[in-house]
Amino acid sequence: xLWINLDGEAIDWRCQELPAPQLRKSFHLDKVxxxxxxxxxxxxxxxITVNGKRITDDVxxxxxxxxxxxxxxxxxxxxxxxxxxxxxxxALLGNGWFNCGTHETWHFDKAIWRNYPRLxxxxxxxxxxxxASDESWKGCHSGIIFNHxxxxxxxxxxxxxxxxxxxxxxxxxxxxxxxxxxPPGIITKENCPQCREMEKVSPADFWQxxxxxxxxxxxxxxxxxxxxxxxxxxxxxxxxxxSELLADNKDIDQSNIxxxxxxxxxxxxxxxxxxxxxxxxxHPEFTYxxxxxxxxITEGKVKNLKVYASYIYSSFAANGKAVIANxxxxxxxxxxxxxxxxxxxxxxxxxxxxEKNGWTGDAMxxxxxxxxxxxxxxxxxxxxxxxxxxxxxxxQLSGIAPTSGWGYNWGSGPVWDAVLFELPYQIWRFTxxxxxxxxxYPNMRRYLDYVLTRKNSKGVFDFGLGDWCHWSQQRIxxxxxxxxxxxxxxxxxxxxxxxxxxxxxxxxxxxxxxxVKEAFIRNFRNPDGSYAKDEMTANACALFFNLDNSPxxxxxxxxxxxxxxxxxxxGIVGAKIIPRILAEYGYIQDAFKLYTQTEYPGWGxxxxxxxxxxxxxxxxxxxxxxxxxxxxxAWCFSFLAGIKIISPGFKKISICPxxxxxxxxxxxxxxxxxxxxxxxxxxxxxxxTVPDEIDCDILxxxxxxxxx
Numbered sequence: 001x002l003w004i005n006l007d008g009e010a011i012d013w014r015c016q017e018l019p020a021p022q023l024r025k026s027f028h029l030d031k032v033x034x035x036x037x038x039x040x041x042x043x044x045x046x047x048i049t050v051n052g053k054r055i056t057d058d059v060x061x062x063x064x065x066x067x068x069x070x071x072x073x074x075x076x077x078x079x080x081x082x083x084x085x086x087x088x089x090x091a092l093l094g095n096g097w098f099n100c101g102t103h104e105t106w107h108f109d110k111a112i113w114r115n116y117p118r119l120x121x122x123x124x125x126x127x128x129x130x131x132a133s134d135e136s137w138k139g140c141h142s143g144i145i146f147n148h149x150x151x152x153x154x155x156x157x158x159x160x161x162x163x164x165x166x167x168x169x170x171x172x173x174x175x176x177x178x179x180x181x182x183p184p185g186i187i188t189k190e191n192c193p194q195c196r197e198m199e200k201v202s203p204a205d206f207w208q209x210x211x212x213x214x215x216x217x218x219x220x221x222x223x224x225x226x227x228x229x230x231x232x233x234x235x236x237x238x239x240x241x242x243s244e245l246l247a248d249n250k251d252i253d254q255s256n257i258x259x260x261x262x263x264x265x266x267x268x269x270x271x272x273x274x275x276x277x278x279x280x281x282x283h284p285e286f287t288y289x290x291x292x293x294x295x296x297i298t299e300g301k302v303k304n305l306k307v308y309a310s311y312i313y314s315s316f317a318a319n320g321k322a323v324i325a326n327x328x329x330x331x332x333x334x335x336x337x338x339x340x341x342x343x344x345x346x347x348x349x350x351x352x353x354x355e356k357n358g359w360t361g362d363a364m365x366x367x368x369x370x371x372x373x374x375x376x377x378x379x380x381x382x383x384x385x386x387x388x389x390x391x392x393x394x395x396q397l398s399g400i401a402p403t404s405g406w407g408y409n410w411g412s413g414p415v416w417d418a419v420l421f422e423l424p425y426q427i428w429r430f431t432x433x434x435x436x437x438x439x440x441y442p443n444m445r446r447y448l449d450y451v452l453t454r455k456n457s458k459g460v461f462d463f464g465l466g467d468w469c470h471w472s473q474q475r476i477x478x479x480x481x482x483x484x485x486x487x488x489x490x491x492x493x494x495x496x497x498x499x500x501x502x503x504x505x506x507x508x509x510x511x512x513x514x515x516v517k518e519a520f521i522r523n524f525r526n527p528d529g530s531y532a533k534d535e536m537t538a539n540a541c542a543l544f545f546n547l548d549n550s551p552x553x554x555x556x557x558x559x560x561x562x563x564x565x566x567x568x569x570x571g572i573v574g575a576k577i578i579p580r581i582l583a584e585y586g587y588i589q590d591a592f593k594l595y596t597q598t599e600y601p602g603w604g605x606x607x608x609x610x611x612x613x614x615x616x617x618x619x620x621x622x623x624x625x626x627x628x629x630x631x632x633x634a635w636c637f638s639f640l641a642g643i644k645i646i647s648p649g650f651k652k653i654s655i656c657p658x659x660x661x662x663x664x665x666x667x668x669x670x671x672x673x674x675x676x677x678x679x680x681x682x683x684x685x686x687x688x689t690v691p692d693e694i695d696c697d698i699l700x701x702x703x704x705x706x707x708x
Contacts (some may be wrong), residue, residue, distance in 0.1 A: 003133065006140070015114075019144055025131055026086060028312060035079055044098040049089070050616060055078050058074070058194035062074050062194075071186070078103060102619070103265050111626075153287045157275030157282065160275065169184070174451050190382065194315060198341070223290050223342040224288055226294055227310055228240075231303040239298075241320060243252070243320075244292055244353065288686070294398075316374045323371075332607060335611055335614050344376070348380075358383065358400055367476060380436075388420075388440055396450050402447065411465065415481040416449060420490075424439075437499045451490075461483040471617070477538040482541060525548070541573070541577065545637075558585075592640070603629070653694065657700065659684075665681050666680070686700060687708075
């Protein structure tokens, strides 16, 4: 099996923008095989067809990898698509993450793997390879004249070749493909759900501007692209620009999503040029966008135009269901779900528009929300492989994964790096399968060896990002405290894993943990029992990571929250741990009010300001589709419904539902391998369903009554 592309190695691909190549292979079958699969690898993205039909509804495949180390391979059953006689395999290849031409801050345009798209493919019928990618394939340029991950896609319908991937097509004028060098990474089969169109979204409203352009409002922030069906004169050009915000004049506003695209490159813009046929339906193949509003600029005569949006994300199954009667909390659950799915397009990302980067801190903070909501373990395993592939020989990690080389010297550090520990650990907790944790345990040890070299003369770890996106730069807790706390936390996770798979390592953890804890207490604990400068996050860190278990400190934290009128006085680290500590120590009503009060800054303030997803900053000034403040769903399962995982894989749990008058009634359910767990509150009555295979203790407050 060769790697092939259309134009070969002679292309000066950094100096010109080439159309997406389309490749075809005709072959003959005397009869249809009993079993047939196509497996293909492409370092960008690919659309594969058999006899004119797509072999899958998956899009943007294969999912991205750390491309200097690994290229993904996908496999699909195509038995029903084959026929006796002539058959044709078609392949349309996009740039994806492999050939990022957009000039941006993270330097993917300078990635060492960057090159023109290429393909390796095999058709295996009844156990034998009957078609492979080789010099017998032919190709030509497609109507996709431009495609880049962050800039968008341009399509000229006048340049398409009708029926090019169908039997009977004359490809005598097509040129032979060229065998080319493979991408630098090894080929690895992808074993996680791929991206799909998960929802069709119709415009909620639209209006025209004075310049004749039209704005479509899809009612909520989504991730994906627009689909159009258009009748127009040949050559009519439609420019489609995506944004989250509107300006005061009701035009779109991209100012919050384009500051890191440089050299005048465009961002989130698709272009469609109409061909000779009267009507045509189209959507981009090799890009996606984050948006609520879309601007259509037409040059030429359009007779009819229909528009809808595709909401695209990884097609993992839903595991959890969450409903709360409280209006603000109910909206917050929906916003959290939209932010999570909108930021899982093959990998977990920070935002679907401005960056599309796999920021490790965002993934770490939101993973429990994800695992309570979706069967996302395989997708997290895929992402962990990217993190491991990007790990340096020293053990150092990048703040983004994949990375072109950016993110090691800024954007990482213990809080973000904890993703390498937290994700395998949570997968173990939720599934009962320790194999993922065992797989990455050597990477964890290598990281711990690295991070211990970064201990300063005071015995703490003073580097990396910390309580990011606090509303006030002057009120953020010192990075040294959060980083040191997370080093302690990572050691605890690795120790738990080692106790099962490598007990001979336990002596290492005993010694190093004692040193880190002593340094934390010595450097940050005050005589009155508070920590650092008495920031909420500082006090919560000591409690959350079990560096301190003082009820008095928890009471002090609750008083701080009340004195601040339950407004957020923390960034993303505090946003996760403070509500959990309040609930854990008996102040659950304060935690719920922290989530739902509507004054600035806070989650409830976002809700009354019309948010449909979670924002990056409390004031809403930057991205409005971020997930890093998104622990609310996990908090609700764990503390409102009170479902606690005692033994990995839900073999033993406890249920201690809360009675919070402001929350009202609620209903939570989660699908385990043994069946569904459900907790429903109606008035004073609690209804619980637990599969017989699960050992469960149910503990109720005095105000609630268990019903069958």
